[in-house]
Amino acid sequence: MPPTIQLTKLCKSFGANHAVMDVSLEVARGEVLGLLGPNGAGKSTTLYMMAGLVRPNSGRITLFGEHFQHNRLSILKRMGVLLERPVFYEHLTVERNLKIHAQLSGVEVNLHRTLDLAGILPLADHRTSTLSLGMRQRLGLARAMVNEPELLLLDEPTNGLDVEGNHELLRFLRRLADEAKVTILFSSHQMHEVETLCDRVAIMNEGKLITCEQTESLLSYDQTQVEVLLEGADRAAKKLADLDWVAEIDVRPGRLRLRLKTANVHQLTSFLVNNGFTIAGIIPRRRTLQDYFLKVMNKQPEGDAS
Amino acid sequence: MMGRIWTAYLVEWSKSLRLKRSYLWLLLVALAIGCSPFLRPVVGDSVGDYGFIAYVTPLAMNVLGFFLVLAFTAGLISTEMASGTIRMVLTRPIHRWEWVVAKLMAGLTYALIMMTLVSILSWAIVWVLGDLSGVTYGGELLSSHGEMVSAYTFGFFLSFFPIAAGVAFALAISTLTRSPISSVMATVGLWLALDFLKTPLGIDAYIFTTYLEMPWQHFADRCDGIATQESKDILHLLLCSGTTFILALFVAITSITRRDFSR
Structure with missing residues (x-):
């Protein structure tokens, strides 16, 4: 057909x-x-x-x-x-x-x-x-x-x-x-x-x-953007800030939003556990269409994106 | 094809019938004819009373009626372009030229209704107030009532041709502008300009408005006891009106079929 x-x-x-x-x-x-x-x-x-x-x-x-x-x-x-x-x-x-x-x-x-x-x-x-x-x-x-x-x-x-x-x-x-x-x-x-x-x-x-x-x-899951549920989010953020494979950290009460330079959630988990943090959960962030749209538009030559 | 044109024509009429101005304009013409005995009294003398009809019909139809028919037709397509409804229509399974023809038919129907109204009212006034017993001079019957009706009917038939040319002319203008007001003004303005300039320019034989009056002349002559029949004039009327009609329709169809209707 x-x-x-x-x-x-x-x-x-x-x-x-x-x-x-x-x-x-x-x-x-x-x-x-x-x-x-x-x-x-x-x-x-x-x-x-x-x-x-x-x-x-x-x-x-x-x-x-x-x-x-x-x-x-x-x-x-x-x-x-x-x-x-x-x-x-x-x-x-x-x-x-x-x-x-x-x-x-x-x-x-x-x-x-x-x-x-x-x-x-x-x-x-x-x-x-x-x-x-x-x-x-x-x-x-x-x-x-x-x-x-x-x-x-x-x-x-x-x-x-x-x-x-x-x-x-x-x-x-x-x-x-x-x-x-x-x-x-x-x-x-x-x-x-x-x-x-x-x-x-x-x-x-x-x-x-x-x-x-x-x-x-x-809209698949983005392994480089994760949300970590844990106690002592402030302390954990300070420790993570020095690492070269962490790009961005956003601290929220009882949780951290992280953007990793490489998609290595295992490395993150090991680091936190080895530093004595108890992880209640790790949630990979789901991409939105808006993310994709903005990403695609930014690939355009300067002045194209709106 | 005919089915689609007919459907589009019926749609056009169902819209026009729900427009107040369609009725108001007919009422305006009716009022003008109703007042005409004050301009030229109906005296109860058969010669003069047929003369009243020969005076009122062209006056009402060729001036006020023609103006209103042009205004009606000039708004048919420009209104759709101004409001954007043309985009809705053209996404339906109908060829653009078929839609233009349906619009033309609507304009012609309105002209025919206007002409019929003018005729009925002119005759009705004389029927009520005057004498319709035929044209007599010195007791001699020159034209019977039946002959006068035939002469009038012939005039009615012939006068439809230049009016139809006017309708096509107005429709063509209507496709060239997106504003209904500009369209009406341009149509009427061009009509008046042509009427004023045609004689000085020596082109009156080629302008359809010249032939608006001519069909009624035969009837007016009969009222005066003269039986004339200028077949050469009739041929000119048909040729000039027909050529204008075809050219104007060609312009209207070309304009609509070649145009893009984006936002």
């Missing part, structure tokens, strides 16, 4: 501004790919090109194994799109807006069921101009899913949602990917959302795709 998304050497410039440069990417069916990057990295332009709103200067977009430019309509039928800050016909009701979208998508669906799924059924008769940001985002999601898409392009979909709504949405999207095998391209600035939801993470900067890795491999 061909990958759902296949981008090959995609380029887009707006005048002298190279928004996207040579981006190549593959996303399998049912996979959730998080797209991260600072503002102006080219994430939205990539999504806009895949949604057919922006024409690439060069490169190729293949979705569901079909060339996008040549099979635009059949591909769009299978896609749902939520762009940042969803806009609606403000003088129309929530239900009418959704109906228009369903009509243009060529599908007949139970609108009330879709609105119920998005948690905005009680607002069906309200004008969209009266909706809060969170409710607008929910309607945007309902609209993206009205045609039961096989591919969802989501540009900052949790923007404006409250904590509960955010959690619900991430769970819902995960279920869509796992059970209905919906492929999701998820662009966000919120690292924890990408960390929770996405199978893989792609990081873009200045129009280029810097890296694309499995989320799980990025």
